[in-house]
Structures are given as C-alpha cells and as structure tokens.
Amino acid sequence: MEVLKFIQDRHPVAVREVAEHFSREKGHVRTTTLNVMGRLVRKGYLKRRRAEGVYVYEPRQEKGELLRRMVGDFVKRALGGSLSPFVAYLSEEGKVSEEDLAELRKVVERLEKGEGGKES
Numbered sequence: 610m611e612v613l614k615f616i617q618d619r620h621p622v623a624v625r626e627v628a629e630h631f632s633r634e635k636g637h638v639r640t641t642t643l644n645v646m647g648r649l650v651r652k653g654y655l656k657r658r659r660a661e662g663v664y665v666y667e668p669r670q671e672k673g674e675l676l677r678r679m680v681g682d683f684v685k686r687a688l689g690g691s692l693s694p695f696v697a698y699l700s701e702e703g704k705v706s707e708e709d710l711a712e713l714r715k716v717v718e719r720l721e722k723g724e725g726g727k728e729s
Contacts, residue, residue, distance in 0.1 A: 610679075611635075612645045613654055617672055621658075621665040654679075 615630060616622050624643060631637040646666060649655040654675065655666050668675055688694050699705060705713070 612642065613649055616655060616666050617668050617675065620667040621660070623663045623665050627666070
C-alpha cells in the first residue's frame with residue numbers, strides 16, 4: 610500500500626526513486642521494492658513503460674477509483690464479500706466523524722433507492 614501511494618503521489622516515477630525512498634525510510638533493499646512493484650503490475654494496480662532507457666511506473670487508475678478497487682478487493686478477499694464485519698467494527702470500535710457519518714447516510718439512501726453505492 611505504501612509503495613502504491615508513493616507512486617500515486619509522484620508518477621511517473623522510476624524504480625530508482627522508489628527504491629531509494631524505501632531504502633532510506635524503511636531500510637528495504639532494492640529487490641524488495643522491485644518485487645512489490647512487480648506484484649502491483651501483475652495485479653493491475655500499476656503500469657510500467659520504458660522512458661529514456663529506464664522503466665517508469667504509473668497507477669492504472671485515478672486515486673479515487675484505485676481506492677474503491679482496493680476496498681472491493683479487501684472486502685472480497687478478507688471479508689468473504691460481506692460488509693457485516695466492517696459495519697460491526699465501525700459500530701463497536703470505529704471513530705466516525707460527523708462528515709463521514711453524513712456521507713454514510715447518503716450511501717445508505719442511494720442503496721435504499723436502488724441506485725447502488727455509486728455517486729450520482
């Protein structure tokens with residue numbers, strides 16, 4: 610997630626810049642960063658292209674769409690497709706701001722109207 614966010618905020622970015630950042634900040638060796646970036650390319654989160662003799666990486670989607678996709682992947686993989694554990698977490702332990710609560714109410718209203726969870 611951190612590698613993806615770094616690239617999202619700075620794209621297009623060369624491997625060297627990403628590897629140097631994570632070496633300095635986290636102590637990761639270059640091959641660790643390269644492996645993570647390779648997995649993100651295979652999973653479809655990043656695209657890679659050659660520019661001026663080096664590979665540069667960019668996100669495949671805009672930040673909002675990327676986050677929605679990652680949340681969807683998390684719900685499918687970690688929660689078995691059910692939002693119930695997430696809702697239970699929010700109701701028991703989550704700190705929800707008034708702004709977030711208002712946004713959640715809008716989502717529920719759209720769902721009740723049969724519009725799905727997408728912005729209208």
